Amino acid sequence: MAPMLRRKFLGRLIAVGTLTRWARAQLRSQEPAAPIFLERSVAGQPHLGKVLLALQAHSDDIPLMAAGTVAKLIEEGYAGYLVRATNDDMGDAPGLGTPGTIGENVVGNERDNVEVARVLGCKGHFDLNYSNHRMADISLNELLGRIIFLIRLLKVDTVICWDPWAHDEENPDHYMLARAVEAACWMAGRAHDFPEHFAAGLQPKTVQDKYYYARRPEITRVVDISKQIEKKIDANRANVAKGPAGHLGSRLRADLAKRNQRLPLLGDDDLIADRNYIREFVMATSRDLGREYGVEYAEAFHYIPPGAAGADRDPRIDAYVKEHAVPFR
Numbered sequence: 001m002a003p004m005l006r007r008k009f010l011g012r013l014i015a016v017g018t019l020t021r022w023a024r025a026q027l028r029s030q031e032p033a034a035p036i037f038l039e040r041s042v043a044g045q046p047h048l049g050k051v052l053l054a055l056q057a058h059s060d061d062i063p064l065m066a067a068g069t070v071a072k073l074i075e076e077g078y079a080g081y082l083v084r085a086t087n088d089d090m091g092d093a094p095g096l097g098t099p100g101t102i103g104e105n106v107v108g109n110e111r112d113n114v115e116v117a118r119v120l121g122c123k124g125h126f127d128l129n130y131s132n133h134r135m136a137d138i139s140l141n142e143l144l145g146r147i148i149f150l151i152r153l154l155k156v157d158t159v160i161c162w163d164p165w166a167h168d169e170e171n172p173d174h175y176m177l178a179r180a181v182e183a184a185c186w187m188a189g190r191a192h193d194f195p196e197h198f199a200a201g202l203q204p205k206t207v208q209d210k211y212y213y214a215r216r217p218e219i220t221r222v223v224d225i226s227k228q229i230e231k232k233i234d235a236n237r238a239n240v241a242k243g244p245a246g247h248l249g250s251r252l253r254a255d256l257a258k259r260n261q262r263l264p265l266l267g268d269d270d271l272i273a274d275r276n277y278i279r280e281f282v283m284a285t286s287r288d289l290g291r292e293y294g295v296e297y298a299e300a301f302h303y304i305p306p307g308a309a310g311a312d313r314d315p316r317i318d319a320y321v322k323e324h325a326v327p328f329r
C-alpha cells in the first residue's frame, strides 16, 4: 500500500475506533524493516523490580546463545529464573562433553545446569524434565499450562527463549518449547485460560517483552555483552557433560602433553586452558558479531517489544477518546 493510501486507510480506521490487532499487523507487514537496535550496557539497575524468565530446551542453549544477555539483564536489576525443558538424557555428542550412558547424561547435565544458573546470577531454576529429543511427542497444551503457571507465579516481565519463527532449526525440543512460550506469554494474561490458577492466588500476567534467539535469527536487536563475556565463558565452562565448551580446553592440553606438545593459548593450568579455549573457539561467533556492530562481544535476537504483538485494546483509542470526548449534551 502506498504511504498516502496507508495514511488515509489508517485515518479511517482510527476515526471509527476499530483499529483491530489484525489491521495493525497488516499495516506493519507492509512497512520497511526497522534498523537493528544495538542494546548497550546501562549504568545502575534500571530494571529493578522486573522479572526475567530465561528458557532453554537443553543445558547448553542459553550458555551458547544468550548467556551474556541473561547476565546483563540480571546485573541491570532483573530477578532472573532459568527454565530447562528437557533432562538432557541424549546429552553427549561425539567429541564433545563427557561420553556416558543416558543415565550419566541426566545427572551430569542436571548438575551443570545448576551451575549455569548460579554463574549467571539467577534467583532460581526449574527443570521440566521432558526426554531429550522427544518433545515432539508431548502435549502442547500441557507445556503451555506449565509455562503459563510459571509466568503467573513469578510475575514475569521479559522472556528469553528459542525463536518460534526461526529458520534452519532441526531440533524438535527447540521449536516445541518456543511455540509454547510464544503462546503462553499471551494466554497467561487472559482470565479464562487456566482459571484454577486464580483460586490458588495467582493473577493473569501478560508478557510482551521477548528476546528470541535462533540458529539463523531474524535479527532486530543486537546486545552488547562485552561487559558480561567472562560470565558467558564461565556459563559455558559449566557445561561439562554436554560441551561444546566445558573442560575441552584442559582435555586438549593433556592430550598434547602426552605427545610432548603444548599450545601457548592453553596456559599453565586446567582453568586457564578451559577458559582460553572457550574464549578463542566457542566465543568466536559472539566476537564476530560484536565486530560487525563496533563492540567487543555481542548476541543477536529477534526482539519483540511491548505492544508489538498487540494489546487487546489499542492504546490509541484511549488517546483519541481523551482528546475528543465532550460532555453529553
Ligand SMILES: [Zn+2]
Residues within 6 Å of the ligand: 057, 058, 060, 061, 171, 174
Ligand atoms: Zn538445544
